[in-house]
Amino acid sequence: MGGFPRGRLVALVAAFLISADAAGTTPDAAAHIDGLLASGVHPRLRWERFTDFQEPLRALYLAQGSRPLWLDGGRPVKQASAALECLRMADDQGLNSSDYDADLLGGWIEKLNDDRAASAEEVAQFEVAMSLALMRYGSNLARGRVHPRAAGFALDVASKRLDLPALVQHLARDPWPCEAIAGLESKLPLYRNLKAALPRYRGLAENNDVSALALPPKLSPGDRHGEVPALRKRLAALGFLWQESSSKEPEVYAGDLVEAVARFQERHGLAPDGVIGKGTLAALNVPPAARLRQIRLGLERLRWLPERFEGPFILVNIPSFRLYGYGQDPERPEVSMNVVVGRSSGGHNTPVFHSDMTYVVFRPYWNLPRAITVKEMLPGILRDPGYLARHNLELVPSFGNGSQVYEPSLESLEMLSAGSLKLRQRPGPKNALGLVKFAFPNNDNIYLHGTPSVNLFQRARRDFSHGCIRVQDPVGLAEFVLKREGETWTQERIEEAMNGAQSRTVTLKQPLPVYIYYSTVLAEPDGTVRFFEDIYGLDRVLEQLLEKGFPYPS
CATH class of the missing domain: 2.40.440.10 (L,D-transpeptidase catalytic domain-like)
Structure with a gap:
């Protein structure tokens, strides 16, 4: 597992085990920890069910003898606040800090620090919630939330090994826990480049005008329209124009504005002709919040690829x-x-x-699949046997080298229709x-x-x-x-x-x-971000899976 030296981890865990008896946990609190882990449900969290992390949590607290990592004498240790700051940074990684109950845990730490008479149940709930949040966050950052196959991705890459109990034990002792968590991120430049775009698009989503531009079905260079000033403002906000126009005819679509539209088109998978048609207008009217969601989905998918x-x-x-x-x-x-x-x-x-x-x-050779043969080729062949010669096609019983070629005839065409003969196209420039x-x-x-x-x-x-x-x-x-x-x-x-x-x-x-x-978004080393149409509708599929929350589809 990346992120921290294994030798250093062993030393830290050993130091923890030697001093564990000083934690001050009562038998009642330990029993509540065990009961909570056995139930697989935490009643205080946004996503209550944690069956997907039940086993690593059990392993963690079995190794600890159900002693706490985050409490001493019923009060949170300083390391709990340090680890909490890592959870608050989840939004900076394209994740959602509310998925890890960062605000709840922050309020809980304050309450437990002020309340010396917290119940054993409350102590246990905080302890498990803290460890669970860090396991969820570390796993999601390293491997993604949803399994790629659940989202229609047959990416059989080697599974990223992650020792979650060891990770949490380490975070409970490391004076720089956020650095250890950062070590779990993908090392791919594709990931790093896209993550770098997050702050800008978060700012656009928070501050940018989202009203739709009311342009005509087609706006060509030289055309005049009352919405052109709003178009200029939109492109300036998105970074495609560097300054406001000093034109004496602000409603004329011309000059630097046409060039800016062409740049916008080129970065959104559109023909960069400067003509604003249906597709360009639709892209211009996509709210920045939707672009931010695309970036987050793009980061999720990149976590499915090998770390490097x-x-x-x-x-x-x-x-x-x-x-x-x-x-x-x-x-x-x-x-x-x-x-x-x-x-x-x-x-x-x-x-x-x-x-x-x-x-x-x-x-x-092009060995035609049966479906293409039946649906697209056979009707033309049956109407006109010369179709085979014109398209350099031949009839064979199998696609292997040296397979016998059948001459076109009523009998061979019947065999083709029945599936006992196959269709292939001979090599050549028209193949x-x-x-x-x-x-x-x-x-x-x-x-x-x-x-x-x-x-x-x-x-x-x-x-x-x-x-x-x-x-x-x-x-x-x-x-x-x-x-x-x-x-x-x-x-x-x-x-x-x-x-x-x-x-x-x-x-x-x-x-x-x-x-x-x-991926409907990619970023380049120079900071250029390119968005593309979701032609297969897979962004919405992934969004719906993520909306379900923990436990995510495996």
């Missing part, structure tokens, strides 16, 4: 329609490109998951997978690939596929993937393989982690 990446990896962020290939520098990607992802309608969402890329195929495919085993048969439909990469919104991910620069991605293979895969050699006479499979000597990810 030890080598190269690929990250595809679905809402931004971008792929990033990271090498030695975790701050900046070596390669970045547009992608096309699965359509948000018709059940074609690209799934969120993690896998390891294991091979690359140059000049691949739906382009000239290269990047494979990483997964249950949904999702992969990265090229495409002949390069015009789609110019669109601002790029969800057009059946679920697989089309990449704008397959040569650049192949260079990134193959550069660590011990062979010299130059751009020229890659292009030769893509345009050769035969398909070729290159098995990777070092599997490359691939994360198909989903």
